[in-house]
Amino acid sequence: MRIRPAGTMLVSLHGELVPHPWRYPLVASSDAYSLFAARASAMGWLTEAAQNASGGLWGMNDAGQDPLPESSRPARVAWFQVSLTTPVPAGRPLPVQAFLSCADDVVARIGALRLEALQVLLPVQSLEAPTDTSSQGSAVMTLLQDAGWFADGDPHLRTRVRVTLDGGQDPSIRSAAPEMLRWMRELDQDVFLCDSLTVTDDDVILEPTVIDELWLGPARHRVALRGTLAEWSLDALGWLAAFLADASARHGVGTPLMFTAARSREPDSLTG
Template sequence: MSIRPDSTMFAALHGELVSHPWRDPHVASSDAYSLFVARSSAMGWLTEATENASGGLWGMNDAGQGPDSGSDPSRIAWFQVSLTEPVPDGRPLPVQAFLSCAGDVVARIGTPRLRAVQLLLPVQSLDASSRVRGVIPLLQEAGWFADVDPRLRTPVRVTLDGGQEPSIRSAAPEMLRWMRGFTQDVFSCDSFSLTDDDTVLKPAVIDELWRGPARHRATFSGVLAEWSLDALGWLAAFLAEASSQNGVGTPLMLTADRPEGSRSHVD
C-alpha cells in the first residue's frame, strides 16, 4: 500500500451524541476505528493494508470516540486516513466519501447533533497545473441537492487555516471570485474575512501534518443547501479546488460551523 506521508485527511465531528441504548461500548468490533474500517471497506473506499495493495481511496490510520480536552462544542468522534494514490486529474479530493463514512459510523454509535466539523485537507495532493476540469464532477454532483427543501438552507462560516503558510490569505479574494463564477445551488458565498476569530476550534492534529500551528486564516461566509455532512463534504472539496486553483499548495485546516443563533427553519 503506497501511503504517502503528506496525504493525511483528518475529520473531527463536534456536537452532541446520544448513544444507542442497545449498544455495548465494550465490544471491540463496534468502536469508531473498527466501524470505519468495516464501512469504508464495504463501500470500496478502503485500500487494504497489504503489500502492493491497489484500489480504494485511503488507508486507515486511526480513529476514536469521545471528547478532547476542553473543545467547545465537544468532540463526538474523529477519523484519520491517508490517501493511497495521487488524486486523479479531473477528480476532487474524496472529502464527501470520507465524511459520509464518518457520518455512517457515528450513526451506528448513537444519534448525533452536529454543531461543527473540522477537516484537514491535503490540498497539495491536487495538481493545480492540470486541474482545469477538476471542478466539473462537483458541479455535476451538485444536482443531488437540487430538490432539497429550501427551508433547510442555512448560514455557515468556513475558516481555512494554512498554519505557518500565509498563501490562503492572499488567495482569498480570487477564491471568492472563482467560486462565484460557477452556477450551483449548494453554497452561495457572500463574503470573506481575514480577521482572526478566537471562537474557531483549535486544530486537533499534530503540527507536522499540516505546517501548524494555526496562524494564517481566511473565513468564508455564505448559505449552504443544508446542514449535513453530505453538503459539508461537497463544500470542503469545492473550497479545496478553489484554493488549489488560486495558488495554495499546502495543507489547509477547515473548520465549518453555523453562526451563533442561525438555524434552518426546520431544525
C-alpha cells in the same frame, strides 16, 4: 507493508452524540475504528495495507471517540483519520464527500448525532495541478455535476454557515482569497452561496485538534467565509470542503488547509 500516504485527511465531529442503548457496554469489535474500516471496505473506498495493494481511496490511520478536555466546546464526539493512497488525479476533487459519508454512517451506527461544528484537514497538496486554468475537465466540473444531488432538497433546510480555512504557517490562502471569491461567484451552483470572504485572525470556530506535524501548524493564517449551505449535513459539508480545496489549489495554494465549519450565529440564521 504500510501504505505510503499522499496526504492525511482527518475529521473531528463536535456536538452531542447520544449512544444507542443496545450498543453498550461496548465490545472491542465495534469501536469507531473497526466500524469505519468495515464501512469503507464495503463501499470500495479502503485500500488494504498489503504489498502491491491497489484500489480504494485511502488507508486507515486511526479513529476514536475519546473526548478532549472539558475546555473544548463544543465537545469532540468522534474523529477519523486516513491517508490518501495516491495523489488525486487531475480533474478529480479530494474525496472528502466520501470520507464524511463514511464517518456519517459510522456515527449513525454508534448513536444519534447533533452536529454543532466540524473540522477537516484537507491535503490540498495531494491535488494534481490542472493543466490549464479552464473549468472544462476539471475537478470543479465534477463537483458542479455532483451538486445535482442537492437540487431538489427542502428549501427550509438551507442554513447560514460560517467557515474558516487556515493555512497554518503558510500565508498563501490569504493572498488567494480575493480571487477565490470572485471565481466562486462566477460558477452556476447553489449548494453554497458565499456572501463574504475576509482575512481575519479573530473568527475562531474551533482550535485545531490535530498535531502540527500533519500540516503546517500551529494555526496562524486564516480566512473566513459566510454564506448559505443547501443543508446542515456531513454530505453537504463534504461537498463544500472539496469545493473549497479545489478553489484553493486553483489559486495557488499547495499546502494542507484546516477547514472548520459551524452554523452561523447571525440572528436571522436558518436552521435545518
